[in-house]
Amino acid sequence: xxxxxxxxxxxxxxxxxxxxxxxxxxxxxxxxxxxxxxxxxxxxxxxxxxxxxxxxxxxxxxxxxxxxxxxxxxxxxxxxxxxxxxxxxxxxxxxxxxxxxxxxxxxxxxxxxxxxxxxxxxxxxxxxxxxxxxxxxxxxxxxxxxxxxxxxxxxxxxxxxxxxxxxxxxxxxxxxxxxxxxxxxxxxxxxxxxxxxxxxxxxxxxxxxxxxxxxxxxxxxxxxxxxxxxxxxxxxxxxxxxxxxxxxxxxxxxxxxxxxxxxxxxxxxxxxxxxxxxxxxxxxxxxxxxxxxxxxxxxxxxxxxxxxxxxxxxxxxxxxxxxxxxxxxxxxxxxxxxxxxxxxxxxxxxxxxxxxxxxxxxxxxxxxxxxxxxxxxxxxxxxxxxxxxxxxxxxxxxxxxxxxxx
Numbered sequence: 539x540x541x542x543x544x545x546x547x548x549x550x551x552x553x554x555x556x557x558x559x560x561x562x563x564x565x566x567x568x569x570x571x572x573x574x575x576x577x578x579x580x581x582x583x584x585x586x587x588x589x590x591x592x593x594x595x596x597x598x599x600x601x602x603x604x605x606x607x608x609x610x611x612x613x614x615x616x617x618x619x620x621x622x623x624x625x626x627x628x629x630x631x632x633x634x635x636x637x638x639x640x641x642x643x644x645x646x647x648x649x650x651x652x653x654x655x656x657x658x659x660x661x662x663x664x665x666x667x668x669x670x671x672x673x674x675x676x677x678x679x680x681x682x683x684x685x686x687x688x689x690x691x692x693x694x695x696x697x698x699x700x701x702x703x704x705x706x707x708x709x710x711x712x713x714x715x716x717x718x719x720x721x722x723x724x725x726x727x728x729x730x731x732x733x734x735x736x737x738x739x740x741x742x743x744x745x746x747x748x749x750x751x752x753x754x755x756x757x758x759x760x761x762x763x764x765x766x767x768x769x770x771x772x773x774x775x776x777x778x779x780x781x782x783x784x785x786x787x788x789x790x791x792x793x794x795x796x797x798x799x800x801x802x803x804x805x806x807x808x809x810x811x812x813x814x815x816x817x818x819x820x821x822x823x824x825x826x827x828x829x830x831x832x833x834x835x836x837x838x839x840x841x842x843x844x845x846x847x848x849x850x851x852x853x854x855x856x857x858x859x860x861x862x863x864x865x866x867x868x869x870x871x872x873x874x875x876x877x878x879x880x881x882x883x884x885x886x887x888x889x890x891x892x893x894x895x896x897x898x899x900x901x902x903x904x905x906x907x908x909x910x911x912x913x914x915x916x917x918x919x920x921x922x923x924x925x926x927x928x929x930x931x932x933x934x935x936x937x938x939x940x941x942x943x944x
Contacts, residue, residue, distance in 0.1 A: 551937070552933040552934070552936075552937045553933055554577075554579060554583060554587060555587050555590070555591075555933055555936060555937060555940065556931060556932055556933030556936055556937075557577045557579065558573055558577060558579070558584060558587045558588060558591070559591060559596065559597070559616070559930070559931070559933070559936055560931050561573050561576055561577060562588075562591075562597050562614045562615060562616050563616045563930075563931065566597075566613065566614055566615035566616060567600050567601075567613030567614065567615050568613060568614060568615075569612065569613055569614070570584050570585060570588055570612075570614070573588070573614075588614060590940055591614075591940070593943070594939060594940050594943045595617050595620070596616065596617055596621075596936070596939065596940070597614050597615065597616050597617060598614070598615060598616075598617050599612050599613070599614060600612075600613050600614070600615050601613065616640065617640075618639050618640035618641040618643075619639050619640075619641075620639075620681055621639060621640045621681060621683050621939075622637055622638065622639060622645070622678065622680075622681050622682050622683065623637075623638050623640075623682065623683055623684040623685065623686060623923060623926045624636070624637055624638075624668060624671065624672070624682065624684075624685045624686070625637075625638055625685075625686045625919040625920070625921075625922035625923040625926070626664065626667075626668065626685065626686065626687040626688070626919065626922050627687075627688050627689070627730060627918050627919045627921065627922055628652075628660070628664065628687065628688070628689035628690075628730075629689075629690070630690070630704070630705065630757060631651060631652065631653065632649060632650065632651055632652060633649070633650060633651075633652045633663065633664070633667050634647070634648070634649045634918050634919050635647065635648050635649075635667060635668065635671045635919065636648075636917075636919040636922075636923070637671075637675055637678065638923045638926075640927070640930065642740070642741055642920070642923060642927065644917070644919075645675070645678050646671075646674075646675045646678065647919065648671055648674070650667065652667070654706065655705070655706060655707065656706060656707040656708075657700070657706070657707065657708050657709065657711045660703075660706060660711075661711070661713070661716060664687070664713075664717070665720060668685065668717075668721065682721075682723050683723065683724065683935070683939060684723060684724045684725065684726065684926045684929065684935055685717055685721060685723060685724070685725045685726070685926075686725075686726045686727075686728075686733075686922035686923055686924075686925045686926040687713065687714075687717070687725070687726070687727045687728075687922055688727075688728050688729065688730040688733035688734075688919075688921045688922045688925070689703060689727075689729070689730055690703060690704055690729070690730050690731075690758070691703035691704060691706075691708070691729065692729070693727055693728055693729045695726070695727065695728040695729070695732075695771070695925065697712070697714065698712065698713055698714020698715065698725060698726060698727035699711065699712050699713070699714070699727075700713050700727065704758070704793070713725075713727045714726060714727045724929070724935055724938055726925045726926055726928075726929055726935075727925075728921070728922075728925045729762075730921055731752065731754045731760040731761065731762045731778065731921075732762040732763075732769050732771075732778065732921075733762075733921025733922060733924055733925055734752060734754065734762060734877060734912070734914065734918075734920070734921040734924075735750070735751075735752040735761075735762025735763065735764055735769060735875075735921075736762070736764070736769050736921065736924040736925065736928060737914055737917075737920040737921045737923070737924035738750070738752055738875055738912060738913065738914060739764050739767065739924075740924050740927055740928075741913075741914065741920060741924070742875075742912065742913035742914045742920075743873070743875045743910050743911070743912060743913045743914075744764060744872075744873055744875060746873075747871075747872035747873050748764065748765075748766050748767040748872070749764060749765055749766065749869065749870070749871045749872045750763075750764045750871050750872055750873045750874070750875060751763050751764070751862070751865055751866075751869065751871045751873075751874050751875070752764075752875040752876075752877055752912070753780060753858065753861075753862060753874065753875070753876050753877070754877040754878055755804055755805060755806065755854070755858070755876070755877070755878035755879075755880050756805070756806055756877075756878050756879075757805060757806055757807060758781050758801050758805050759780060759781030759800050759801045759804050759805045759858075760778060760779065760780060760781050761778040761779075761780040761865065762778055763777065763778050763865075763869060763871075764871075765869065770869075780800060780861050780862075780865060781799060781800050781801035781804075781805065782794050782796065782799045782800070782801065783799065783800050783861045783864060784796060784797070784798050784799055784800075785798060785799070785800050785803065785857045785860050785861060786798035786802075786803065786857075789802050789803065790802045790808075800857055800858070800861045803853065803854065803857045804854045804857050804858050804861075806833050806878070806879070806880075809833060809836065809850060809854060809880070810831055810832065810833065810836070812850060812853075813825060813831055813836055813846065813847070813850050814831055816846055816850075817831070817846070821846050822845075822846075823839070823844055823845065823846035823847065824839050824842070824844045824847075825839050825844060825846060825847055833878075833879040833880055833882075834879055834882060836850060836851065836883070837851070837879065837880060837882040837883035838882070838883075840883045840886045841882075841883055841885065841886065848886055851880070851883050851886045851887050851890070852886060852887075852890045853890075854880065854887065854890075855886070855887045855888070855889070855890025855891045855893075855894075856890050856891075856893075856894055858876070858887075858890075858891050858894075859890060859891040859892065859893060859894025859895050859898070860894050860898060862874060862891060862894070862895055862899075862909075863894060863895050863897075863898035863899040863904075864898075864899075866895060866899040866900075866903050866904060866907070867899050867900055867903060870903050871907070872907070872908075873907070873908045873909075873910065874891075874895075874907065874908070874909045874910070875910055875911070875912055876888075876891070876909065876910070876911055876912065877911075877912035877914075877915060878912075878915075879915075881911040881912065881915070884911055888909055891909055892909060895907070895909070
């Protein structure tokens with residue numbers, strides 16, 4: 539048998555095991571007969587795979603289902619509590635970590651400041667923070683099966699290589715391999731916004747649809763696109779740079795070098811800068827009484843009817859709507875999710891987005907299209923856990939766990 543044929547056999551084994559595990563995870567309690575029907579696998583194959591999953595303690599048998607006339611079928615559910623993973627979100631000057639079981643439940647979490655300007659400093663900071671986090675949660679992190687990391691920039695999630703990060707010297711950093719070698723566990727690395735789009739699909743606002751777009755407004759502006767229940771990546775593994783759609787040709791220069799990118803208007807630093815400039819010009823606003831102008835303060839005053847704050851939020855909504863309309867015309871999503879502190883003023887923001895979506899996208903595409911807030915805004919590491927969860931559901935991590943116990 540050739541190497542290629544062996545590879546194909548292994549891949550089929552992985553895909554079949556993943557199909558069975560996915561059904562148990564997403565539709566359990568479920569019987570073997572139902573799994574065979576839904577997966578289109580032979581009953582004998584389902585029996586063999588479920589036996590292996592049971593031996594590895596990845597699934598468990600539960601109370602029998604009600605009889606339909608014959609012998610009652612035993613149901614299966616996934617085992618989640620004894621398998622742990624660490625989820626890491628790296629920001630520009632902070633790092634957030636959380637410990638999860640396989641259901642996604644957060645068992646512990648921490649946040650601290652970090653500083654880095656090159657990949658050696660970045661790796662050193664991640665090492666130190668994970669070691670400290672593990673040590674402080676030793677009692678519940680003993681059965682660690684994976685580490686997931688999300689960060690801003692361009693990442694090839696297939697191999698866990700970071701190709702670019704803003705304001706950081708990066709040279710094709712093989713972060714997943716480095717972490718795996720250090721911590722002796724499987725590691726997965728992805729882009730932060732695309733990770734959050736996946737998390738919304740698994741656990742949040744887009745659980746009910748396969749095609750969606752998440753638009754994130756934080757220090758930058760980006761998007762994650764879900765197509766057919768999968769993160770849409772493209773051939774170079776990175777798409778969704780909505781922040782660099784030009785919305786104002788006469789606008790300010792963006793860090794990318796172009797002028798009038800969405801990010802120069804609809805990102806937290808740009809919003810705050812615009813408000814401060816108008817206050818300095820003498821605009822009458824209740825924001826002048828704030829000790830510090832923040833996005834939360836701008837949202838609060840907009841909701842209270844302050845004209846300057848309201849105008850600032852509406853301006854952002856107008857430009858987000860224009861960019862969203864372009865993406866809607868391209869991808870025809872079932873739902874748009876907006877993430878970021880600015881959604882605290884959604885009563886002001888969303889109508890502005892909706893107006894521009896309605897006027898600049900196809901009627902058939904925006905008719906009955908929900909525009910909603912992220913449901914995971916308070917759980918910033920869920921995107922990192924989501925890429926671990928994906929590795930279980932697509933069989934990559936699942937197969938490694940099965941092989942390690944045989």
